[in-house]
Amino acid sequence: MVLNEVFIAVTDIPIPGFNLDVEGSSEPSDVAVTLQLLIMLTILSLAPAILIMMTCFTRIVVVLSFVRTSLATQTMPPNQVIVGLALFLTFFVMSPILAEINESALQPYLEEEMSQSEALEIAVVPLKEFMATHTREKDLALFMNYNEMERPTSLDDIPLHVLVPAFMISELKTAFQIGFLIFVPFLIIDMIVASxxxxxxxxxxxxxxxxLPFKILLFVLVDGWYLVVQSLLLSF
Structure with missing residues (x-):
């Protein structure tokens, strides 16, 4: 009897409906807000690419992958562990830059002391300084010559679409250099065992x-993970 009463009470509750309407607007401000939301969603969807291309994540994850390959342990440690360690090391290295962005751009924007465009311009400056510090002149000149740009006199003269790819190939070259130095000792062990x-x-x-056991033993005895992470931190 009680169950019947509960069932009747539940069935009396109306099912909510959901309507999505697209209507025209005569106010330019409504269109501007819509475009801002669309741009914000686009930026959020590109956040992983921004993290990879404008921070030290690329160098760290490539070097950690070289360590696993040189040990020949196949999937040990797993990809999730390597990517997770690379992410936390990236946040550790980039923490001063992120703190500067938060203090100079994000907090003033949240307190409505500056506009969104001004906040973005200020927020990009620490990232550009970091990327320019770790970008080789040869790599930067490659993209500037392709765009037929004049030699920059300051960091402000270098646009992001030129600095980001130059920074990426510089990071890849540095990561492969570190990976080669990691690979050599384990290659010597392989040659000795094969001979x-x-x-x-x-x-x-x-x-x-x-x-494989000898390489793992050597890596553990010299405290390999400590040395690898120390080398990565000192490289920045």
């Missing part, structure tokens, strides 16, 4: 199976 097995006539035994 030993060949001298013993054990042709059918894969050298990787024998060298």
């Amino acid at each position: 030993t097995l060949m001298a013993m006539g054990m042709m059918m035994l894969p050298p990787v199976m024998i060298s």
Whole structure:
């Protein structure tokens, strides 16, 4: 009886409806707000790309991937661990820049002391200084010559669409240089094990199976993760 009363009470509740209407507007301000929302959603969807291309994330994740490849541990550590460690290291390295952006641009904008365009212009400056510091002149000149731009006299003369790709290829080159230095000791271990097995006539035994424990042992004894992270932090 009680269940019937509850069922009747539930069925008496009206089902809410949802309507989405697209109407014309005669006020330019309404159109401007709509465009601002569209631009904001676009920026949020591009946030991962901005994180990858305008911070130190690329260098860190490439170097950590080189470490895993040189150890020949295949999926250990997993991709989630490498990306997570790279993200937290990125936030650690970029924390002074993010704090400067928050203090000089975000907080004044939230307190309505400046407009959105002014806040964006101020927020970009610390990022441009960081990218310019770690960008090689040769890489920057490549994109500026392609656009037939004059030699810049200050950082303000370098647009983002030129600085960002130059910064990316500079970061990739630096990451591959660090990865090569990490790869060499483990390559020597592989060569020693392969030569030993060949001298013993054990042709059918894969050298990787024998060298893997020695590489892991060497990496643990020298505290490899500490040295790798220390090198990455000192590179910035």
